[in-house]
Every structure is written in structure tokens, then in C-alpha cells.
Amino acid sequence: MGPIQVNSKDLSKELYKKYSSVHRRKVRVWQMICVLSHYVEDDIVGEVTSSIHICLYRNNLPAVRQYLETFAILLYLKFPTLAEEQLIPIFHDKGMRQQALSSYVFIAANVILHSRQSVQIYHLNQLLPPILPFLTSHHHSLRGFTQLLVHSVLSRLWPTLHPETSEDAVFERRCFQELKDYLAENSDCVRLRVSIEGFLDVFDPNASGTPPGIFSARPEVSDFECVPVSVMERVIEFLNDVREDLRQAIANDTVTIKNEDLAVGEHHKSDESVSEMVKTGQEVLDFQKKITPHRGDSEQALNLNTRGHSGVGDEYISRIISEMEEDDQVFDLALEARLHAAETIKQSRQELIVVASLVERIPNLAGLTRTCEVFRAAGLVVADKSVLQDKQFRLISVTAEKWLPVTEVPVDSVKAYLERKRGDGYSVIGLEQTANSMPLDRFGFPDRTVLVLGREKEGIPVDIIHILDACVEIPQLGVVRSLNVHVSGAIAVWEYTRQQRNQR
Incomplete structure (x- = not known):
């Protein structure tokens, strides 16, 4: 090696x-x-x-x-x-x-x-x-x-x-x-x-x-x-996408072979001619026994083999290598441009992290992923990153997870994660209706904010509420007491973004 x-x-x-x-x-x-x-x-x-x-x-x-x-x-x-x-x-x-x-x-x-x-x-x-x-x-x-x-x-x-x-x-x-x-x-x-x-x-x-x-x-x-x-994910996705096409192509080829009128007599003659050539010491191409070449194919192979020293094969290989090198250069330029674009996107991200480890339903997680990517949040936290491979998730997220940093933090580790982020200089804000929560339109988000979302029905647990720096709630005018967690999170993310835009 x-x-x-x-x-x-x-x-x-x-x-x-x-x-x-x-x-x-x-x-x-x-x-x-x-x-x-x-x-x-x-x-x-x-x-x-x-x-x-x-x-x-x-x-x-x-x-x-x-x-x-x-x-x-x-x-x-x-x-x-x-x-x-x-x-x-x-x-x-x-x-x-x-x-x-x-x-x-x-x-x-x-x-x-x-x-x-x-x-x-x-x-x-x-x-x-x-x-x-x-x-x-x-x-x-x-x-x-x-x-x-x-x-x-x-x-x-x-x-x-x-x-x-x-x-x-x-x-x-x-x-x-x-x-x-x-x-x-x-x-x-x-x-x-x-x-x-x-x-x-x-x-x-x-x-x-x-x-x-x-x-x-x-x-x-x-x-x-x-x-x-x-x-790795794209390779697996590619293989899954083409597997069905490959199976269909094999099935079509099988039908074609079954329906083809094979000239059995000609095949026997071709076998005899190849055997004669071997007996007379003529050079032939090696092939699998289960595949019997047609006479025309054998003659073409023999002609190519006898001209092997003329440089035809070398010219063909040189042309293929030249084409591969051109493709390599194009790939280099495309990769460099893509990496530059990715770096630009990374540098322009907002200092907002959305913690959705308590959110369980896949449509809500997928919608939050899409929202965070659209508004260039610094990252999204989920309880289990395997949800990113779910078909329903991908249908709703429309590849947003490929462009957004997603971190896995299990539910029992959320408190430790929030404390660590507070030590990094972030303010930990919960989106929850509490006795001391402030209306969202009257709250000024700090530049470095961790936004904590609660469960679909129960909201944010009491033990997590106690370690939050503040709680905000969305003012409501209707009869229903709460909004869907994805909708609430999207509104809060937009309000943070609006405030950041006004500061520029």
C-alpha cells in the first residue's frame, strides 16, 4: 500500500x-x-x-x-x-x-x-x-x-x-x-x-x-x-434510484433475447470455424464458453487483433484518456465553484440555532428544516438524525437538509446542550406560553439565540423552562389556544430574521 x-x-x-x-x-x-x-x-x-x-x-x-x-x-x-x-x-x-x-x-x-x-x-x-x-x-x-x-x-x-x-x-x-x-x-x-x-x-x-x-x-x-x-448518502441514493431502472433494463433484455430468432445453424458453423482456426494455430480472442459469437463478430475481432501493432488501439486509448482529462478539468472548476458557494452561504448564516429535539412528528421536523434553511439559520437540532432518511421527510424538506447543518441531540441531553450553548455566549429562548412569557412582537432577540421548541401537545417541559433565559409567545386572537409547532417555529424564526434585517 x-x-x-x-x-x-x-x-x-x-x-x-x-x-x-x-x-x-x-x-x-x-x-x-x-x-x-x-x-x-x-x-x-x-x-x-x-x-x-x-x-x-x-x-x-x-x-x-x-x-x-x-x-x-x-x-x-x-x-x-x-x-x-x-x-x-x-x-x-x-x-x-x-x-x-x-x-x-x-x-x-x-x-x-x-x-x-x-x-x-x-x-x-x-x-x-x-x-x-x-x-x-x-x-x-x-x-x-x-x-x-x-x-x-x-x-x-x-x-x-x-x-x-x-x-x-x-x-x-x-x-x-x-x-x-x-x-x-x-x-x-x-x-x-x-x-x-x-x-x-x-x-x-x-x-x-x-x-x-x-x-x-x-x-x-x-x-x-x-x-x-x-x-456517502448521495452514493446510496444514486444506487437506489438506478437499481429499479437496471432491473427493468435486464427484464427488457431478457424479453428481447427470448424473442430473437437465433440462427442455430450459423452458430454451429461459427463454432466449427473458430475450432479450425485454433487447430491451425491462428490467433483468436478469448471469450466465455457460454457466449457464442457470430461469424461477423469473430472476423471483426480477428481483423482488429491482426492489426494490433498498427496503433489503432493506442489511438483509441489516447483519445479516451484525453476526454477523461478534459472531464477532470471541468469537474475541478465545478467543484471549486460549488465549494466557494457553500463557503459563502456558511459565512452569511444567522447566529440562530433552533432546537427541535422535543418535536416528534416527521412533517413538523421536515417543515422546520425547510424554514431554517430558507432563513439561513446556523443550525437545527433534532433528537435522531435518521429522520433525514425518511421518504416523507424528504418529500417535505425538498433537500433543505443537504444545505443546513443538522445536529443530533437526544431528548435526555437537551439540558446539557443548552447549558453548553449558554457557555458559548448564546441566549436560550423558549417558545412557550407561560406566566412570565413576553409577546413575540415586543421581544428583542439577542444576536446569538438558541430557540427551543416544545412537544406537539405538552410544549416545553418544566425542568427545561427553568433553565431558559426567557420565554416568548405568539399573540393569538382566535379560539384555538395554540398553533402547530412548525408554524410557531416559522413565525419566531421570521421575527428573529426581521429584527436582524432592521439592524443592518
């Missing part, structure tokens, strides 16, 4: 443009290699790791480097004795590239965090000390990345370490405690950690080396790789 990447003139390039054909091929190759990592055995692991080190030392864009790092982590988790044997000498190499060192720090930290419990403390004792000097590196990216990863290791494994009573051990523990506290509380470290914690907190090398992990949606890092985040 590794030598293919090392020896390929195209895939070993270090200077290439983002989203170019070379970039895209590199990503595809390393995605495939990550999936195949489980099949690396003892007899080839030395050659494979040698190749991965060559590739890690080269300059590569982040979308490629992430798969190199994931592949290396998976290898060291499978062969734990190789981690110290290969990584420590690299950390001691004073001439190592800073970009490569950042990757190796990430690899070592994740080997520590995700290794089996029986070897985890050993990895910690062996791999953490050579990483610590990079906390003082003059290279900003290496220093900042090391701070993030050392904090992650210490915050997770510090409680498991057993303190010793010797004076040296107490001194060493105090030093690490001071370092841990600094990394946890320093404002610059906190700001840097917040900017990347969406990836670091959820990174799982075992899941990242599988097809679902590679193609899973990551709304918080839409540029994490250069393939569309919904590619």
Missing part, C-alpha cells in the same frame, strides 16, 4: 493546488489506504511504516495529511511496540520539518489516548516526555498544536496517575500540575482550544479509518476534506 504512494510520480508531488486533480487523487488514495489498514500484518508492517514516514515528511495539504496521520495512528495501535521504537528517534531528530513534527505530535498523543488500558500508562511514560520540549518551539503552529494535545492528554489521564512519595516524584508532579493548570486556564490557550475542539474532542482513529468515518458529515469543519460531506 505505502510504496504505491511513495513511487507514484503524480501522487508524490509536494506542490499542488487545493482541490486540483492531484489533491483529489491523493485524498482518495489515502482514504482507501486507511480503510485497508486493518489488513496490515507483521510481514509487511516494516515496509508500510517506512513508506508512511517518507510521506509524512513531505509537504502535503491538511486534507491529505489528516489521512496520513490516521493511518499511522491505526498502525501503532495495532502494533504498540513500534510506537516508541519509531517515534522517539523522530522527536530527537533536530533536523525534522516542523510540519512533520506537528503530525508526529498528533500521532503520539492519540496513540496515548486511544491505546489499550494495559499499555496506556507505558505509552504515556515513553511518549509524553519527548513531546514536552515542543511547548517552547519558536514555530507557532507546532507550539500551539503541542499545547492543545498535551492539555488533552493531561486532562484525561492525570487522575489515573498514582502519586509517589519520594521528594523527586512530588517535585515532578507539582511541575506537571502547574503546566496542566496553565494550559487549562491561560486565555490564549483556551481561545486556541475552542477554535479546534470540535475536531479534537470527537476524533476517534478507529472510526476515522472506516468508510462511514471518512464520509461522515462534519458541519463544524466543512473544509475538513475536499469531498462533499454528504457523498
Whole structure:
């Protein structure tokens, strides 16, 4: 696997443009290699790791480097004795590239965090000390990345370490405690950690080396790789769409074959002529025995074969390759334009998050998805993302879920989610009729708002109402006491949007 990447003139390039054909091929190759990592055995692991080190030392864009790092982590988790044997000498190499060192720090930290419990403390004792000097590196990216990863290791494994009573051990523990506290509380470290914690907190090398992990949606890092985040869903959807057409085509072909007047006598003659040609040593094309070619087809194949050295086949292949390269260039331009449009849409989103985890009916969820996408909300929260695959949902949402970040938060996790968003600077507003709720037309929405919707009949539970910053209700003039939750949510989203537009 590794030598293919090392020896390929195209895939070993270090200077290439983002989203170019070379970039895209590199990503595809390393995605495939990550999936195949489980099949690396003892007899080839030395050659494979040698190749991965060559590739890690080269300059590569982040979308490629992430798969190199994931592949290396998976290898060291499978062969734990190789981690110290290969990584420590690299950390001691004073001439190592800073970009490569950042990757190796990430690899070592994740080997520590995700290794089996029986070897985890050993990895910690062996791999953490050579990483610590990079906390003082003059290279900003290496220093900042090391701070993030050392904090992650210490915050997770510090409680498991057993303190010793010797004076040296107490001194060493105090030093690490001071370092841990600094990394946890320093404002610059906190700001840097917040900017990347969406990836670091959820990174799982075992899941990242599988097809679902590679193609899973990551709304918080839409540029994490250069393939569309919904590619897996679109492949499945495409296969489902064409399967029925394929079955129909096979059925039609079967009928055609049954109705065709097959010249049995001619077929026998064709068989005899082919046998004669074999006996006389003439060159023929190989074919399946169950398929008997017509005489004309055989003669055409023979003529093509005898002219094989004339270059006709080469010209045909060259023309096909040329057409494929032209298509590749067109695809590059289209992909770049689409990514630019997606980035523009992302930047223009409003800072409004609609929490619909309590909403159960599919038509309401689909309608809310469509509403949030139309008014460019920052995201929609649902209890179960599998609802996005429902046929009724898709019929109502008309693909809105493909353009709107949708987050899964189960009902029993809603309170924790709201508290976390409040810590991020959002105001948590409930759409509910309560004793202290304010009329919607008199309420001024904060710029950063989390809008909580209740259940279809019961509304928002009391325990959630108690943690809200405010409640708003829609003034009503009729006899019926409430509106449908989708309608209510749409009205509230529009009111927020109207207020934001008036502030411009």
C-alpha cells in the first residue's frame, strides 16, 4: 500500500493546488489506504511504516495529511511496540520539518489516548516526555498544536496517575500540575482550544479509518476534506434510484433475447470455424464458453487483433484518456465553484440555532428544516438524525437538509446542550406560553439565540423552562389556544430574521 504512494510520480508531488486533480487523487488514495489498514500484518508492517514516514515528511495539504496521520495512528495501535521504537528517534531528530513534527505530535498523543488500558500508562511514560520540549518551539503552529494535545492528554489521564512519595516524584508532579493548570486556564490557550475542539474532542482513529468515518458529515469543519460531506448518502441514493431502472433494463433484455430468432445453424458453423482456426494455430480472442459469437463478430475481432501493432488501439486509448482529462478539468472548476458557494452561504448564516429535539412528528421536523434553511439559520437540532432518511421527510424538506447543518441531540441531553450553548455566549429562548412569557412582537432577540421548541401537545417541559433565559409567545386572537409547532417555529424564526434585517 505505502510504496504505491511513495513511487507514484503524480501522487508524490509536494506542490499542488487545493482541490486540483492531484489533491483529489491523493485524498482518495489515502482514504482507501486507511480503510485497508486493518489488513496490515507483521510481514509487511516494516515496509508500510517506512513508506508512511517518507510521506509524512513531505509537504502535503491538511486534507491529505489528516489521512496520513490516521493511518499511522491505526498502525501503532495495532502494533504498540513500534510506537516508541519509531517515534522517539523522530522527536530527537533536530533536523525534522516542523510540519512533520506537528503530525508526529498528533500521532503520539492519540496513540496515548486511544491505546489499550494495559499499555496506556507505558505509552504515556515513553511518549509524553519527548513531546514536552515542543511547548517552547519558536514555530507557532507546532507550539500551539503541542499545547492543545498535551492539555488533552493531561486532562484525561492525570487522575489515573498514582502519586509517589519520594521528594523527586512530588517535585515532578507539582511541575506537571502547574503546566496542566496553565494550559487549562491561560486565555490564549483556551481561545486556541475552542477554535479546534470540535475536531479534537470527537476524533476517534478507529472510526476515522472506516468508510462511514471518512464520509461522515462534519458541519463544524466543512473544509475538513475536499469531498462533499454528504457523498456517502448521495452514493446510496444514486444506487437506489438506478437499481429499479437496471432491473427493468435486464427484464427488457431478457424479453428481447427470448424473442430473437437465433440462427442455430450459423452458430454451429461459427463454432466449427473458430475450432479450425485454433487447430491451425491462428490467433483468436478469448471469450466465455457460454457466449457464442457470430461469424461477423469473430472476423471483426480477428481483423482488429491482426492489426494490433498498427496503433489503432493506442489511438483509441489516447483519445479516451484525453476526454477523461478534459472531464477532470471541468469537474475541478465545478467543484471549486460549488465549494466557494457553500463557503459563502456558511459565512452569511444567522447566529440562530433552533432546537427541535422535543418535536416528534416527521412533517413538523421536515417543515422546520425547510424554514431554517430558507432563513439561513446556523443550525437545527433534532433528537435522531435518521429522520433525514425518511421518504416523507424528504418529500417535505425538498433537500433543505443537504444545505443546513443538522445536529443530533437526544431528548435526555437537551439540558446539557443548552447549558453548553449558554457557555458559548448564546441566549436560550423558549417558545412557550407561560406566566412570565413576553409577546413575540415586543421581544428583542439577542444576536446569538438558541430557540427551543416544545412537544406537539405538552410544549416545553418544566425542568427545561427553568433553565431558559426567557420565554416568548405568539399573540393569538382566535379560539384555538395554540398553533402547530412548525408554524410557531416559522413565525419566531421570521421575527428573529426581521429584527436582524432592521439592524443592518
